[in-house]
Amino acid sequence: MEFEPVIGIEVHAQLKTRTKLFCGCSTNSGEKRNSNVCPVCLGMPGALPVLNKKAVEYAVRAGLALNCTVKELSVFSRKNYFYPDLPKGYQISQFDLPVCENGSITIDVDNRKKTIGIQRIHMEEDAGKLIHQGSASIAGADYSLVDLNRACVPLIEIVSEPDIRSAREARVYVEALKLILQHTGVCDGNLEEGSLRADVNISIRPLGQEKLGTRAEVKNLNSFRSLERAATVEIERQKALIISGGKVVQQTRNWDDASQKTTALRSKEEAHDYRYFQEPDLIPLRLPVAMIREIKNSMPELPVKKMERYKADLGLNDFNSYQILVDCDMNRYFEECLLIKEDIEPSEICKWILGDLNALVKDGNSSFSECKVTPEKLITLVKLIKSGKISGKIAKEVIKKMYETGADPENIVKESGVEQISDTDMLQAAVDKVLAANPDVVLKIKAGKTNSANFLMGQVMRETRGQAQPDLVRKLILDTVNKG
Amino acid sequence: MSLTMKDLEQVLSLANLDVEPHEKEIYLDQLTNILEQMETLGKLDLEGVKPSAYACEHSTFLREDIVKQSAVSLEKNAPEWELNSFRVPKILAD
Numbered sequence A: 001m002e003f004e005p006v007i008g009i010e011v012h013a014q015l016k017t018r019t020k021l022f023c024g025c026s027t028n029s030g031e032k033r034n035s036n037v038c039p040v041c042l043g044m045p046g047a048l049p050v051l052n053k054k055a056v057e058y059a060v061r062a063g064l065a066l067n068c069t070v071k072e073l074s075v076f077s078r079k080n081y082f083y084p085d086l087p088k089g090y091q092i093s094q095f096d097l098p099v100c101e102n103g104s105i106t107i108d109v110d111n112r113k114k115t116i117g118i119q120r121i122h123m124e125e126d127a128g129k130l131i132h133q134g135s136a137s138i139a140g141a142d143y144s145l146v147d148l149n150r151a152c153v154p155l156i157e158i159v160s161e162p163d164i165r166s167a168r169e170a171r172v173y174v175e176a177l178k179l180i181l182q183h184t185g186v187c188d189g190n191l192e193e194g195s196l197r198a199d200v201n202i203s204i205r206p207l208g209q210e211k212l213g214t215r216a217e218v219k220n221l222n223s224f225r226s227l228e229r230a231a232t233v234e235i236e237r238q239k240a241l242i243i244s245g246g247k248v249v250q251q252t253r254n255w256d257d258a259s260q261k262t263t264a265l266r267s268k269e270e271a272h273d274y275r276y277f278q279e280p281d282l283i284p285l286r287l288p289v290a291m292i293r294e295i296k297n298s299m300p301e302l303p304v305k306k307m308e309r310y311k312a313d314l315g316l317n318d319f320n321s322y323q324i325l326v327d328c329d330m331n332r333y334f335e336e337c338l339l340i341k342e343d344i345e346p347s348e349i350c351k352w353i354l355g356d357l358n359a360l361v362k363d364g365n366s367s368f369s370e371c372k373v374t375p376e377k378l379i380t381l382v383k384l385i386k387s388g389k390i391s392g393k394i395a396k397e398v399i400k401k402m403y404e405t406g407a408d409p410e411n412i413v414k415e416s417g418v419e420q421i422s423d424t425d426m427l428q429a430a431v432d433k434v435l436a437a438n439p440d441v442v443l444k445i446k447a448g449k450t451n452s453a454n455f456l457m458g459q460v461m462r463e464t465r466g467q468a469q470p471d472l473v474r475k476l477i478l479d480t481v482n483k484g
Numbered sequence B: 001m002s003l004t005m006k007d008l009e010q011v012l013s014l015a016n017l018d019v020e021p022h023e024k025e026i027y028l029d030q031l032t033n034i035l036e037q038m039e040t041l042g043k044l045d046l047e048g049v050k051p052s053a054y055a056c057e058h059s060t061f062l063r064e065d066i067v068k069q070s071a072v073s074l075e076k077n078a079p080e081w082e083l084n085s086f087r088v089p090k091i092l093a094d
């Protein structure tokens, strides 16, 4: 029997606000444990939540970027459950009236376009963090420590329609979401560090059957590779189970990167298990149309549009326009270069960023935002090549020094004496010397074998320690031979 | 609207409450009474009236995204405190 996987994905994205969703505590969770907490996020009696305006703006921005309808009225609800990382005993979330609904994005799966529906986007607060003691995992731990710096940090949950049909599509969808969230400045999109978390709901059904199979939710996916791998493994597990006469049970499963397996974590809850009810401490959120319009007008350029612009206006190819886009930091750097590029070709700038500079940044475990080679300095370097002052080969050495010391390319070139010789008189002397030493080659050239000039060029380059401008040398050799 | 014993048992199970069978009869009776009070609303003409969960028509207040440190004496509020963290007992049973 042939099976078809049906996949829906819930993505939790941490919003890039300075403060938490309902209190003025900093969202910086890297600080000392429990240093960014207050009566509100600790769930102390009588403390009241006050909604963060920026978080609302970001949620709306994400909704607009994902072609959703932004609701003028949305409501917060309590999701009740007991767990030590949840100080109030409930999470403030949105349930029946989320802030955005009915969106979609079109993804490109190995050169095939596919549209994935977005069911809803809702706002909610994050839980705290548990540090288990006596064992690496919760099972086997003697006791646990609770850090509430992350409690109440704003999240949006983006729920897709079950439109995804393969592990590959699942990966591409989350990659596309990440890119959109990063470029709209809503979330920094780090799967490894957990600022973006994807839970993948998977079921399978016989090909052609309408009715959906029982689904399992896979969690703990810390990279795009594990996401694709986990989905593949889970699809295969369900197939094998059904073929052998078994039944898929509705449950949450944990992906383990080490064993490349999913294991049952708990039976999957139904909505009624959470006893949702409207949050009595917050009245509904009513978004004025003017506010939604203002957010719409101030939307940053979306990655798809940006890529089109790079191709159409800047003449970049498909591959480069995508590569210069995926790393947000690098993209910002590239955009800054474009502002000051004058007559330099964008493709030339792109080549240096994606090539040498990226290699240096990666090797140095650094980032473009803290790179000592500022956009101004990179443009100066490319100008030096364009004007013939230095060769592309020398430039590769110069950029290394620039990266290490932060010095100006002009100074490096002057100090190390690597400036290309484009002084005709100086070069003519070297050419004459080489021609005099190689009369046989001169004869060959005269006889029409102009390729032999390459040998002489090599000699001249050696004479000038590689600093001669190759085109000029070639011209001088041919001119001198023809005159003589 | 009437409440069945099945509805009551569902609510009790969700709320994690243990109730003796003879008490269930009492509660079912009381709850049914309360719900019947609500039937009064059915007598009103509510055509065109939007459902409301809140008496207030305003929007919730929106706070600017500005950090405010607050001093809370955590240790005093924690039954057990260790390494700047709240200490909680074993979460999963053996």
Ligand SMILES: [Zn+2]
Pocket: A020, A023, A024, A025, A036, A037, A038, A039, A040, A041, A042, A152
């Ligand atoms: Zn707080």
